[in-house]
Amino acid sequence: MEKLIDVITRTTEDAFEKAGYDRKLGHVSVSNRPDLCEYQCNGAMAGAKQYHKAPIMIAEAVVDEMKKADIFASVEAVKPGFINITLNPAKVSAYLDEMRTDDDLSVTKTEQPKTIIIDYGGPNVAKPLHVGHLRSAVIGESIKRMGRRLGNRVIGDVHLGDWGLQMGLIITELQERKPDLPYFDESYTGEYPAEAPFTISELEEIYPCASGKSKEDPAYKEKALEATAELQRGRRGYMALWKHIMQVSVTDLKKNYEKLDVHFDLWKGESDAQPYIAPMVEKMKNDGYAYMDQGALIVDVAEPTDQKEVPPCMILKSDGASLYTTTDLATIVQREEDYHPDEIIYVVDKRQEMHFIQTFRCARKCGLVGPDTKFTFVGFGTMNGKDGKPFKTREGGVMRLENLIRDIDDEMYKKIVENRSVRDKDAGETAEVVGLSALKYGDLSNQASKDYIFDVDRFTSFEGNTGPYILYTIVRIKSILSRYEEQGASATDGAILAPAGDPEKKLMLQTARYNEALEEAWENYAPHRLCAYIYELANDFNSFYHETKILAEEDEARKKSWISLIRLVKNVLEDAIDVLGFSAPDRM
Secondary structure, X not given: OOOHHHHHHHHHHHHHHHOOOOHHHHOOEEOOOOOOOOEEEOHHHHHHHHHOOOHHHHHHHHHHHHOOOOOEEEEEEEOOOEEEEEEOHHHHHHHHHHHHOOOOOOOOOOOOOOEEEEEOOOOEOOOOOEHHHHHXXXXXXXXXXXXXXXXXXXXXXXXXXXXXXXXXXXXXXXHHHOOOOHHHOOOOXXXXXXXXXXXXXXXXXXXXHHHHHHHHOHHHHHXXXXXXXXXXXXXXXXXXXXXXXXXXXXXXXXHHHHHOOOOOOEOOEHHHHHHHHHHHHHHHHHOOOEEEEOOEEEEOOOOOOOOOOOOOEEEEOOOOOEOHHXXXXXXXXXXXXXXXXXXXXXEEEHHHHHHHHHHHHHHHHOOOOOOOXXXXXXXXXXXXXXXXXXXXXXXXXXXXXXXXXXXXXXHHHHHHHHHOOOOHHHHHHHHHHHHHHHHHHHHHOOOOOOOEEOOHHHHOOOOOOOHHHHHHHHHHHHHHHHHHHHOOOOOOOOOOOXXXXXXXXXXXXXXXXXXXXXXXXXXXXXXXXHHHHHHHHHHHHHHHHHHOOOOOOOOHHHHHHHHHHHHHHHHHHHHHHHHHOOOOOOOO
């Protein structure tokens, strides 16, 4: 379906043209003074200089033409040259009536679908997910879903940290604890055990222990560096251990991401990029882009227009070791070879921006991608506690993500039980559904690039701009529809009539803006804009609900219209929260 704002704009553009002015001046936006009108056009102000006329004269001439169109209930030229627009209620209801029978709820799929890879998640193998992994996961997942909802081929890649020093540290510590394991015997030629010599709990204890030792004992760190190098050279026993680490750790990571309802199409890691590094480096040298500087291999990526210093991109250290940049560049080569993406989006901590500026420039300069491949950096801020500092446990440590999820679920369970609207045996399951909405919406409703305060009490509230408030609105509508159908009526066969009052029309107009809101959120990779839309829609529904006795209405046609309208509102809300990555229960 065509967006309602586009219908209004096209009609206004026609009026400008008929009045003798450039149709491009007919851009329309939602009114910033809803007390005066529903939409507005400021084109006459922009045209004043072009046509050497007072803007009010232009506006009045255009309004005379606009009044001939039946889509408008009223159009007014207001000094110094604004055009205030109010829509014909019957045209609004006709748009909603078409929308309710549209399987896509007015959302139009793109005519030119793109192949897009989203790099999000980024956990290190052998380390538990902590609260710092939340933002990348939920923001990346929602952007992926928005792109798919609009018809693009969007591929999510977790991009594991699975090939660096942490592997050498684990191997070194494991050898100190269990030196008799066959993995450390270079003369061993038999089959290695199928079962890992550690559990996930042991693995998660081994890494921080080894990391701590390496900071205090230079000899220990040197041993870990050597183990890392031997692993990367393919030492048989170390590769077997690495596979155990991957199997145990990735199984646990998948379980934790599943709790967040976050799903990746690719479980690639830095190790997958290794075969691409040597030929990539050779190409950079042969093409004259990479050169030696104080023993390191670098590529200059600074540009004359830079407002701040952009250091050279280091490809290999003086000892020949690769870096994160090397791995990221090799991963780009791999993605280009496997998928030929139109765009690669990186959802990462905003403090990594310079790294990605260097990486993107280097990839483009060295011809690792074509000129049309787009790179996008979506940098996010930190999730802070009430003290304004990065979120910690009460003991001051970094909180595990699974513990944060459990705390949210426990808080929601208490509130649901106190509400007494769900039977005890269903309360736990409902708490998990609502808790996930509290966690995700609490994050996504904030602009990604900004830091925000994580407030459990506020995020789990059933009032205000929260996930539970959105879900409560959906559940309220479900309850009305259920009671209507219990009377033997169908909630799907009533035409939506022209609104009977202002609250109803306001609800209709907000519902009609879904396609516009979703497209805008996707174009800006901004889930918080979709959150703002559904919060306004929920508010408009609740205002309508409190002023309208829907089920007590005696006019059957009017009642059917209201039922059809609120069913459409429910469908839009449910579709939007699915795009954001959560769902609603039947009761709460």
